[in-house]
Amino acid sequence: MRLSKFSLHTTKETPADAEVVSHQLMLRAGYIRKLGAGLYTWLPIGLRTLQRIETIVREELDRAGALELLMPSVHPAELWQQSGRWQVMGDEMLRFKDRHDNDFAYGPTHEEVICHHVRQDFRSYRQLPVNFYQIQTKFRDERRPRFGVMRSREFIMKDAYSFHLDASDLAREYENMRSAYTRIFDRLGVDYRIVQADSGNIGGSRSEEFHILAGSGEDLLAVSDTGPYAANVEAAVCLPSSSARPAAGAAMELVSTPGQKTCEQVSKFMNVALDAKVKLLVVKGADGGLVGIALRGDHQLNEVKAIKHPLIADPLQLAAPEDVQQAFNCEVGYLGPVNCPIPLIADHAAAALADFVCGANQNDHHLKGVNWGRDCAEPQTADLRMVCEGDASPDGNGSIRFYRGIEGGHIFQLGRKYTEAMDVKVLDESGQSVTLEMGCYGIGITRLAAAVIEQSYDANGIIWPDAIAPFQVIICPIGMDKSDAVRAAAESLYTDLSAAGISVALDDRGNRPGAMFADADLIGIPHRIVIGDKGLAQQQYEYKHRRAEKAEMIPASTAAVVEKLGA
RNA sequence: CGGGGUGUAGCUCAGCUUGGUAGAGCGCUUGCUUCGGGAGCAAGAGGCCGUAGGUUCGAAUCCUAUCACCCCGACCA
Incomplete structure (x- = not known):
């Protein structure tokens, strides 16, 4: 992509209403713009990152055997009345009427709609198990949207729903999703923890959250310092003391x-x-x-x-x-x-x-x-108390330390809570009607983009992991308008890299070097190639990784650049 | 939803206390000079001061209402 044609809008000044780093940087780097409270436009460069996250999620879910579909974002009230959540959801669910005065909601989640689909089209145990997912815009009318896209009202979520004949098959699929999520978060290149969670209003039995560790995270996590135990503090177990109560020694x-x-x-x-x-x-x-x-x-x-x-x-x-x-x-x-x-x-x-x-x-x-x-x-x-830092870990291994985390994913074994209410049944081998077991699995796509930034930035801007950077590499030609040699070298490298299928940005906006470097750092491109007359005289390009302190000179060839990108 | 705060140029803000018809920096346009970490000079464009009422000869400024946004808390598949 030529930046002269890419409508990149970066700013030097930090907008006043941005509190957390990711929000500030996403605004400054021109990834998002606010439309209203909890409502954001994703500009072209931001959308590229969002789509790269979606691609990773799609690839891993497809690989895990889930099927993509797309459900409506607007839901008839009847479905929600049937599950009982029309009353339970409260003001968080955005409700409105159509021209016929019928009630509707903008879907905050899709258990009801997917249950409706499965009960319509599924008749036999032979059609099971199944796991459907979608990547779609949701709306939750948060009382207090904040932190930019980390807690917005409209957001993009990947939600998946699986259906099973029995609980053991649900448990199998839960593990399958758990490992798919593990691959997704590994590929994103972030430091995360899988923690035991409370399943909250959605209900169900087993539930775990995938948290990206960050000081600005809204959730507090209780993690064992030496063992595998990790839980959201809401769900962290406090064991009774192993030693017996001391004998009474004083009079009342x-x-x-x-x-x-x-x-x-x-x-x-x-x-x-x-x-x-x-x-x-x-x-x-x-x-x-x-x-x-x-x-x-x-x-x-x-x-x-x-x-x-x-x-x-x-x-x-x-x-x-x-x-x-x-x-x-x-x-x-x-x-x-x-x-x-x-x-x-x-x-x-x-x-x-x-x-x-x-x-x-x-x-x-x-x-x-x-x-x-x-x-x-x-x-x-x-067990009624909140866990404290220093408490013994409930698995008997180590003691509890607190971390802050951003909830990026959440997996649940819902059991029959919704399938019973929504009457989702099939016939089993013996011809008996069976209510299905259900699981659900969510990933906050838009939130992930912000969460990654919270974990990866410096004073100059965002530092994207290669896996989700909007561009892998940016070419900064010095004095392109003056030097034919620089222009020719930059154009040819740009053409070669593009042809090689590498996601490359060419800063052909004619900016001064300082402005180019500042923008390249701010928008967080992992690899930078600088082409100038000085280097070309030595047959060299300058290469710098976004995290590196100093640049290094490499041979002025496409092959040398490609080698650096792979490293 | 309770408490607090802010709405003035595209962005960040000053001006409001003590009413007299609007300012700075950044950004933008044009020209010249510059050109390896957000250049310099010069000349410009750009605002019904959130909205509606009220007080006043006169309101960005005082009063009332309303809307939006932000912060703290409560809440959060």
């Missing part, structure tokens, strides 16, 4: 703690460590009443775990202060497990404490030297 004692309501205040006031204290949260129970959750003072409640507990209401709701006052006859700051008037669940770590400090269920008072089983009932225990 009432302490006056006027005005000391938070754990931090009490800890300071009584001069006890935060992790020697038990705090009590009160939430709505599944039966409509109140439930107490006991946590160690330094721990935080994990809401995802909490709502899965049978006694706790989903969604999680903190009890109103008036309701707590009524049940405990004291204020929220002084609650504790001793004489607790409501059902109580203790996190493993809180239940492992002895001689602990807690609220006395009496205003302006706490208790110290409290022991489970002696001063109050042995509690029902559960």
Whole structure:
């Protein structure tokens, strides 16, 4: 491509409303332009990178045996009403009416539509298993779009859906997709981790996320420092301590703690460590009443775990202060497990404490030297807390460290959640009607482009991995308009590389060298060839890799350039 | 959805407190000189100051409403 004809719009200044590096660089390098909140135009150079990502995804999914199709982005409401998600989805789903006053949604995901297709066309187990995918624009009306295309409202996603006669075949395909994703992320050339995940609203059993590690990532990952364990903190398991609870050593004692309501205040006031204290949260129970959750003072409640507990209401709701006052006859700051008037669940770590400090269920008072089983009932225990850095890894191998990640892919074994609601069945070998097992597998295409940049840039701009660069190599001729030799050499190299099927850009815009180099660095082309009279006099081109400190001279031949590109 | 902030030239912003009819840098056009890390000089083009009301002799500036966008939080197949 000749840059003089490529409509490349780079800028020196960073647009004011870009927070993260990838967003700033994509705007500056002319990859994207904002149309509205969470809405972006992909300019020609940006689209080239996007299409290269799509190509990798297509190649690996095709290789894994998935079939590409294309579903509508506009969905009739009936389908979503049938699955029950018309009500569940809330404002995140963009809804509108057509001229006949019928309800529609712009598809945020396609489980309903693919289920509809499969129930229409699939009759027999002989037609299974099957895995359909599409690469398509989705819309989710995010409450707060941000970080450019990392969290936009309209975005391009690869979504795949597989259907199976039984759970074991679903598990087989899940592994198949998992390795296809591994190949995709390997080919993208990024540092990523596969982490155990919560399946969220979409439901289902097993679920893993593919995260690109980056400090600006929105997700926190708990990763073992020496072992293979990795999980999104939402899903990270906290095991009970292996050592037995110490024996009670102190007598229970009432302490006056006027005005000391938070754990931090009490800890300071009584001069006890935060992790020697038990705090009590009160939430709505599944039966409509109140439930107490006991946590160690330094721990935080994990809401995802909490709502899965049978006694706790989903969604999680903190009890109103008036309701707590009524049940405990004291204020929220002084609650504790001793004489607790409501059902109580203790996190493993809180239940492992002895001689602990807690609220006395009496205003302006706490208790110290409290022991489970002696001063109050042995509690029902559960894993309810957020994992902490330094915790033992649940697989018994190493301890937990935190990383930030950008979710680039997510794979789920959905089971029958949707196929049951949507009535997706075939006849099996014995002529029995069977509800199918379903899996779904997503990759955020547009987000990946930004995520790669978050991991690969420097002060001068983007540094693309070869696999997804918009051009492999850029030719920068110095003084092309003045020197016939330079022009001839640049044109001939450009023609040769193009003919060899190499994706090449020729900067024939007539810019000064500094401007050319600055643009080449900013847009992130991995290889650069500079052609000038000085070098040509020695029969040499100058070669520089985008990551290299210094340029080097190579023989002025197409073969020498091709060799560099392959290296 | 709660809290905070910003809308002035293509971009980044100043001007607003104390009302008097609009500025800078970058970019763009033309010419000359330059030409290995975003060149210099000169001359230009470009803005109903987000929108609608109101106050005033007079509003970018004060008031009200509204819209858009950004940040923090909550939320997130």
